[in-house]
Amino acid sequence: MAERKRRKPGETRDKLMEAALTLVGKGRHFASLGIREVTRQAGVVPTAFYRHFRNMDDLGLQLVDELGLVLRRMMREARQNVLQADKLMEESVAIFISHVQQNRNFFIFMAQGLAGESRAVQEGIRSELRFFSSELSNDLRRLRLAEHLGDADLELTCDLVVRTVAFSLTDLIGVEPDDDYQIEQIKKRTTRCLQLIFVGAANWQTGNRPE
Amino acid sequence: MAERKRRKPGETRDKLMEAALTLVGKGRHFASLGIREVTRQAGVVPTAFYRHFRNMDDLGLQLVDELGLVLRRMMREARQNVLQADKLMEESVAIFISHVQQNRNFFIFMAQGLAGESRAVQEGIRSELRFFSSELSNDLRRLRLAEHLGDADLELTCDLVVRTVAFSLTDLIGVEPDDDYQIEQIKKRTTRCLQLIFVGAANWQTGNRPE
DNA sequence: TCCACTTGTGTACATTTGTTCACAACTCGT
């Protein structure tokens, strides 16, 4: 066709990644997406795919990289906005939920990828979660909020926090994005879970550890 | 072909479900399986599929039903074997891990389905988890292990326990089934998480609840 | 300006897929 080309290089790459996310957001599972389907959604000819990705797994890996950026932006915002310790958890959860709504497809992709088909994507997402958990450890140390906990116990606590929040994703993707009531319920429930965990951490004695 | 037929009726149905699980166990994602692929793995002609299932979603739903049986067997064993309260969590986790290893493909399917493609399967699995959580509540009440907790708080605690255990599935499917060292690590870590949660529950005051 | 390079297009093709249909074999109640 005599259609005008876009100027920016790499535009198609972004269109393809976004197309995949869009399909995921429409209820499809990433593992079931095909090259033709993605290019169709992106409004691009099938062969264009190979200019940017080797296969769908490759696209998945690059999505994980971008997911990393999304998570880092979220952490930054959390660090800036959570100043008083007493509302730490409500606010953190609120920021999390808000980012999930803002980047819904990315987080659905993340929830799918944890038990997805590509081992590499699986490991990539797990690695992001580990990083998130370790950053959380650092922050709690820095804020002097976990002074009675040993390193291993603090790490365990943060890990549990991250898992709990991550699992709430499977709740979030089960409700419509505009069902404010349900989302509010999930927010409250997750917050209470975190509070329960921190009460546990506060009363944890290192001697509890086996071995 | 002049091959001999099996006598039992419904044999093919089981073969198909098992074939799907086998493929899942081999690293495939359920959402990416096709009818032909499953029938091929089952050693059956493609059209035989339609004798038992409307489509792949239907097969998924019937797998969820069977998964329910597996979970119930696990609960029964846990109730029989966990007698002394002090080792409650170690033993429960051990039974869980053992069942996961014994029915590995079922549990992988479960982990996949939580963020899977079929909304119905998703809801089915979530419903199984809710049931599991409520049974756990009953057991704790019966064993007089949570007498200071209100119903809502006990429910929250059990929910968190179930989520934590369920999330550990994503760890378990990431390691080889015979990597005993890694599995032992996951077992220990999960146990400690549960202990942390119960320390939290033990020191939880109902007043913590917002609203 | 020209030339190498990258990015996108269109055509092509062998495979694979879901599904239909007519037929064979087995099961069971009478």
Place this chain on the structure above:
DNA sequence: ACGAGTTGTGAACAAATGTACACAAGTGGA
């Protein structure tokens, strides 16, 4: 033992898929 219903088979086909190849359109450095 026979006829109805169920379960499995094989051939068939339109549609979709992954991938290869040759070519057009843009880009940037000399």
